[in-house]
Amino acid sequence: MTRRALLLGSATATLAMPALALTGARRRPNIVVIYADDLGFGDLSAYGGTRLHTPNIDRMAAGGTRFVNAHSPSATCTPSRYALLTGDYAWRASGTQILPGDAPALIRPGRFTLPSMLQKAGYRTGLVGKWHLGLGDGQVDWNGEIGPGPLDVGFDYGFFMPATLDRVPTVLIENRRVVNLDPTDPITVDYKRKIGTEPTGTENPDQRQMGADPEHSGTITNRISRIGYMTGGKAARWKDEDLSDLLLEKAVSFMSASRTDPFFLYFAVNEPHVPRAPHPRFVGRSGMGPRGDAILQLDWTVGEMMAAMDRMGITDDTLVVFSSDNGPILFDGYDDGAVELAGDHRPSGPFSSGKYSILEGGTRVPMITCWPGQVRAGHVSSALVDHVDLVASLAVLTGQELPRDGALDSFDMLNPLLGKTDQGRTHVVEDTKLMVVSGAMVAGSGERVLALRQGDWKFIRASVDAAPFHGNPIGTAPGPQLYDLAGDPGETRNLAATMPYLAGRMAALLDRIERD
Numbered sequence: 001m002t003r004r005a006l007l008l009g010s011a012t013a014t015l016a017m018p019a020l021a022l023t024g025a026r027r028r029p030n031i032v033v034i035y036a037d038d039l040g041f042g043d044l045s046a047y048g049g050t051r052l053h054t055p056n057i058d059r060m061a062a063g064g065t066r067f068v069n070a071h072s073p074s075a076t077c078t079p080s081r082y083a084l085l086t087g088d089y090a091w092r093a094s095g096t097q098i099l100p101g102d103a104p105a106l107i108r109p110g111r112f113t114l115p116s117m118l119q120k121a122g123y124r125t126g127l128v129g130k131w132h133l134g135l136g137d138g139q140v141d142w143n144g145e146i147g148p149g150p151l152d153v154g155f156d157y158g159f160f161m162p163a164t165l166d167r168v169p170t171v172l173i174e175n176r177r178v179v180n181l182d183p184t185d186p187i188t189v190d191y192k193r194k195i196g197t198e199p200t201g202t203e204n205p206d207q208r209q210m211g212a213d214p215e216h217s218g219t220i221t222n223r224i225s226r227i228g229y230m231t232g233g234k235a236a237r238w239k240d241e242d243l244s245d246l247l248l249e250k251a252v253s254f255m256s257a258s259r260t261d262p263f264f265l266y267f268a269v270n271e272p273h274v275p276r277a278p279h280p281r282f283v284g285r286s287g288m289g290p291r292g293d294a295i296l297q298l299d300w301t302v303g304e305m306m307a308a309m310d311r312m313g314i315t316d317d318t319l320v321v322f323s324s325d326n327g328p329i330l331f332d333g334y335d336d337g338a339v340e341l342a343g344d345h346r347p348s349g350p351f352s353s354g355k356y357s358i359l360e361g362g363t364r365v366p367m368i369t370c371w372p373g374q375v376r377a378g379h380v381s382s383a384l385v386d387h388v389d390l391v392a393s394l395a396v397l398t399g400q401e402l403p404r405d406g407a408l409d410s411f412d413m414l415n416p417l418l419g420k421t422d423q424g425r426t427h428v429v430e431d432t433k434l435m436v437v438s439g440a441m442v443a444g445s446g447e448r449v450l451a452l453r454q455g456d457w458k459f460i461r462a463s464v465d466a467a468p469f470h471g472n473p474i475g476t477a478p479g480p481q482l483y484d485l486a487g488d489p490g491e492t493r494n495l496a497a498t499m500p501y502l503a504g505r506m507a508a509l510l511d512r513i514e515r516d
């Protein structure tokens with residue numbers, strides 16, 4: 001089988017080549033991916049935001065390359081993470097929508113993945129933070145050995161949340177077991193009906209620290225109602241306010257325990273996903289409520305990570321990639337004042353909409369790479385890149401071969417990632433999925449909608465006319481849409497009718513990529 005990307009004859013080489021002759025540092029650097037959750041292009045001062053001051057991420061950008069044309073593979077979490085870890089677009093596979101907390105493992109054991117490739121290259125691989133890619137084979141035994149999971153797809157170590165902050169069970173898993181589980185208080189989980197006698201958001205709204213929509217009004221844990229129902233596991237439940245510090249501690253100890261081999265750390269932090277309950281030392285600091293405070297907490301965490309690497313003396317041997325799994329959203333189920341306190345802050349910067357949307361705000365995310373002496377410092381790159389490219393790019397960096405039948409959508413973007421060229425992909429597919437929330441069609445888990453970026457052009461396939469989700473337009477329409485992002489980054493002037501030839505050509509290329 002010919003590699004898909006070669007068939008399309010675009011974007012530079014895709015076959016893995018021997019490791020580049022890198023100057024200075026050793027050839028196999030440590031690799032740290034810090035993956036934020038729902039952070040927008042305009043949320044950081046490094047990207048021109050003026051309301052939120054994020055000095056640690058500014059420092060990373062000053063010492064590295066900052067991308068202004070980088071995409072997450074999808075406008076929601078599960079499909080983006082699936083693509084980042086496998087090198088395949090999520091829309092090619094079924095079941096890659098936002099997963100409930102008891103969903104089975106989406107990436108099956110034995111499949112080629114970024115961490116399994118790096119394991120083969122001699123790396124020690126770790127996941128700390130959000131998983132949200134399913135666990136088990138259909139039934140998860142929360143009280144026993146949990147698998148298949150991260151350890152079956154290439155991670156040597158995992159300290160992780162099964163799904164999201166807003167989904168039960170609100171417990172952490174270390175490798176294959178729930179952390180701090182008291183065997184006399186076993187965990188049960190149900191996403192369809194209430195189980196047990198614990199308070200829920202619907203029945204006991206006064207027992208929670210913030211209001212929530214009906215979907216987020218299941219079992220209350222740590223005074224926050226969640227999606228789904230759980231009983232038991234009381235001693236194991238996380239405290240939202242302390243979670244960020246705990247994950248940082250685990251990330252740092254993974255790095256310091258991995259000093260002999262190079263390591264790969266996938267640090268999947270939660271900020272600023274809902275429910276936003278930052279540590280008290282950040283509360284009120286942003287003036288923008290819990291969402292802004294959570295972003296300051298994220299910035300602090302990034303600073304602590306960099307300081308830890310400095311202390312360990314590994315900064316010069318470590319490639320750091322910082323980005324976000326999808327665009328931003330203010331209201332996502334909880335009444336935390338994010339909408340009311342946003343003022344003139346534009347979480348998506350110059351782009352329209354955010355999370356769930358097929359418009360640029362859905363997947364155009366901040367991304368910074370950093371590696372002293374290897375990544376060009378202080379550079380702003382316009383290269384078109386996507387997180388799906390990490391697999392092929394890191395294959396080249398570490399001298400690994402890609403399989404003939406895996407990571408087919410992943411292009412070698414190592415030189416753009418190192419800031420050595422602004423020549424990125426010639427095209428990339430953007431993706432979202434529609435869902436119904438409280439009777440209205442919005443994005444998330446139903447019909448798939450694809451768009452194609454090619455140069456400055458963006459083509460959005462015809463679809464249903466989905467309703468905006470709490471101020472985030474989904475961007476789908478019954479007819480095709482074509483935008484010139486150079487002059488119209490906000491996607492306000494649909495040129496499909498005036499430029500039918502270009503619209504038709506892009507539609508045909510998108511069809512071809514989909515079929516390939």
Ligand code: NG6
Pocket residue numbers: 037038076077078098132164166215216227273274326332333437444
């Ligand atoms: C949606 C949730 C939303 C969030 C999202 C996942 C509803 C109405 N909304 O289904 O609050 O949890 O899933 O976010 O249930 S993500 O960043 O992990 O994709």
Ligand code: CA
Pocket residue numbers: 037038076077273325326
């Ligand atoms: Ca997300």
